[in-house]
Amino acid sequence: MTRRQLMRHAGWFGGAVVLSVAGGEVISHIADHHDQVAAAAASDPNALRFVQVSDSHIGFDGPANTDVTGSFEHALDRINSLGFRPDFVMHTGDLTHLSTPAQFDQVKQMLSTARTERVFVVPGEHDAVGDGGRAYLRTFGANTSGDGWYSFDTHGVHFLALVNTLSLEKAGHLGPEQIDFVRKDLAAVKPDTPVVVFSHIPLFAMYPQWGWSTDDALQVIAMLRRFSSVTCLNGHVHQLFTKTEGNITFHSATTTAYPLPAPGHAPAPTPQVLPARQLEDALGIRTVAYREGDQALALKEERLT
Amino acid sequence: MRSYARKTRSGAVALALAGAFGLLSACGGAGGGKAGGGLQAPPGGSLAGMPGATGSASPSMPGMDMPTPSGRAGGGTQAPPVAGNAVVIKGFAFAPAALTVKAGAKVTWTNKDSDAHTVTSQGSGGPLNSAAMNTGDTFSYTFAKPGTYRYLCTIHPFMTATVTVTP
Ligand SMILES: [Cu+2]
Ligand SMILES: [Fe+2]
Ligand SMILES: [Fe+2]
Numbered sequence: 297m298t299r300r301q302l303m304r305h306a307g308w309f310g311g312a313v314v315l316s317v318a319g320g321e322v323i324s325h326i327a328d329h330h331d332q333v334a335a336a337a338a339s340d341p342n343a344l345r346f347v348q349v350s351d352s353h354i355g356f357d358g359p360a361n362t363d364v365t366g367s368f369e370h371a372l373d374r375i376n377s378l379g380f381r382p383d384f385v386m387h388t389g390d391l392t393h394l395s396t397p398a399q400f401d402q403v404k405q406m407l408s409t410a411r412t413e414r415v416f417v418v419p420g421e422h423d424a425v426g427d428g429g430r431a432y433l434r435t436f437g438a439n440t441s442g443d444g445w446y447s448f449d450t451h452g453v454h455f456l457a458l459v460n461t462l463s464l465e466k467a468g469h470l471g472p473e474q475i476d477f478v479r480k481d482l483a484a485v486k487p488d489t490p491v492v493v494f495s496h497i498p499l500f501a502m503y504p505q506w507g508w509s510t511d512d513a514l515q516v517i518a519m520l521r522r523f524s525s526v527t528c529l530n531g532h533v534h535q536l537f538t539k540t541e542g543n544i545t546f547h548s549a550t551t552t553a554y555p556l557p558a559p560g561h562a563p564a565p566t567p568q569v570l571p572a573r574q575l576e577d578a579l580g581i582r583t584v585a586y587r588e589g590d591q592a593l594a595l596k597e598e599r600l601t
Numbered sequence: 602m603r604s605y606a607r608k609t610r611s612g613a614v615a616l617a618l619a620g621a622f623g624l625l626s627a628c629g630g631a632g633g634g635k636a637g638g639g640l641q642a643p644p645g646g647s648l649a650g651m652p653g654a655t656g657s658a659s660p661s662m663p664g665m666d667m668p669t670p671s672g673r674a675g676g677g678t679q680a681p682p683v684a685g686n687a688v689v690i691k692g693f694a695f696a697p698a699a700l701t702v703k704a705g706a707k708v709t710w711t712n713k714d715s716d717a718h719t720v721t722s723q724g725s726g727g728p729l730n731s732a733a734m735n736t737g738d739t740f741s742y743t744f745a746k747p748g749t750y751r752y753l754c755t756i757h758p759f760m761t762a763t764v765t766v767t768p
Contacts, residue, residue, distance in 0.1 A: 383639070415650055416649060421755065424755070425717075425756055437652075447643050448640055448648060449641045450639045505759075
């Protein structure tokens with residue numbers, strides 16, 4: 297990649313966000329004077345620390361990754377050797393590649409080996425192939441509302457897990473019933489409570505030409521405006537990407553399966569075939585830390601190399 | 602991502618932050634004091650998700666089965682040009698993306714990609730509803746009524762195409 301190409305890529309991240317590398321790990325963070333505070337949170341055992349993993353595509357078999365199971369095992373090994381036990385692990389969808397019973401069974405068993413208090417998931421469009429998400433909901437839908445959405449709280453942070461892949465057309469779709477759930481759910485949350493929103497497809501318009509957006513997300517975004525700090529974490533695009541819009545920061549996660557091209561850099565978002573070593577570099581997990589009283593969450597990206 | 606990482610490695614900001622995190626990993630001890638996890642469901646609700654390897658037990662999950670998507674095939678074709686009745690799925694695209702056939706024509710889709718695809722009507726209530734098609738699989742549908750039929754692959758919703766059926 298040339299310097300000029302880098303500048304173009306850097307532009308994607310907006311002026312406020314910086315990716316940096318420490319000990320072979322990429323760190324993305326908001327470049328402000330809270331860096332030290334954020335770093336301190338990551339090492340504080342009393343802080344909230346959770347892991348986001350995404351797009352394992354169990355069952356995929358193609359030249360872009362001939363061993364997605366091995367890659368996901370690798371990701372779970374990383375989670376289990378972080379040096380701390382995360383409060384929870386969130387998988388942001390495309391757990392399976394084709395929604396078969398065997399694939400759901402396998403990914404559920406693998407997720408249950410994560411050394412953490414609880415594993416949460418939201419569905420990707422690959423988890424709703426042929427049945428509108430019924431097999432997904434039978435496997436992972438316990439204690440959720442509607443078509444699988446839910447919320448929870450810990451460490452003074454409010455979490456929303458949304459479903460925008462079960463009734464999608466070209467782009468993600470939340471639907472009026474879920475938007476109503478969000479309205480009622482947020483009504484009781486104080487404006488100074490940090491809010492984290494999980495979804496598979498981005499809630500921001502990352503690249504609508506490829507369906508990398510959610511057609512009715514603005515109704516939810518409007519409800520999130522009154523909070524001082526909102527962090528939206530998504531999958532689906534198989535690459536790191538960060539964007540800040542006022543009080544809301546969006547972070548797309550990478551995948552444990554196979555990379556997709558940067559927006560517009562290929563005719564279509566098709567699996568990218570890389571040499572083995574470069575493939576591992578493109579795959580990863582994300583750890584997120586937050587200490588009560590801090591202004592923002594601290595994100596750390598770890599490659600599977 | 603790889604390319605970003607490789608490039609920022611040489612950046613001044615990267616070096617500054619690397620220092621901060623290097624310090625961290627030196628003093629980051631094992632967690633404690635949060636053994637219960639402190640995860641709370643909303644008032645009146647139960648916690649979603651499932652226990653991790655070190656989490657507390659929760660209700661067991663039921664098994665699952667798969668419904669079978671429907672798809673009609675067969676019927677009397679009217680014999681428009683043969684080439685006009687076939688759609689190839691290759692390189693994550695339908696070719697041709699716009700197909701015109703006469704009413705009564707049977708159209709067959711063939712997946713020539715290494716990845717799976719579906720042929721699914723856009724909007725609810727459309728007639729096209731294939732199962733996931735693996736490499737080499739075909740799906741057929743006979744269009745009885747004139748009209749424009751928009752469809753996509755639900756696995757890769759950016760894959761869209763149309764069949765126009767003329768009287
Ligand atoms: Cu497809
Ligand atoms: Fe995916
Ligand atoms: Fe996806």
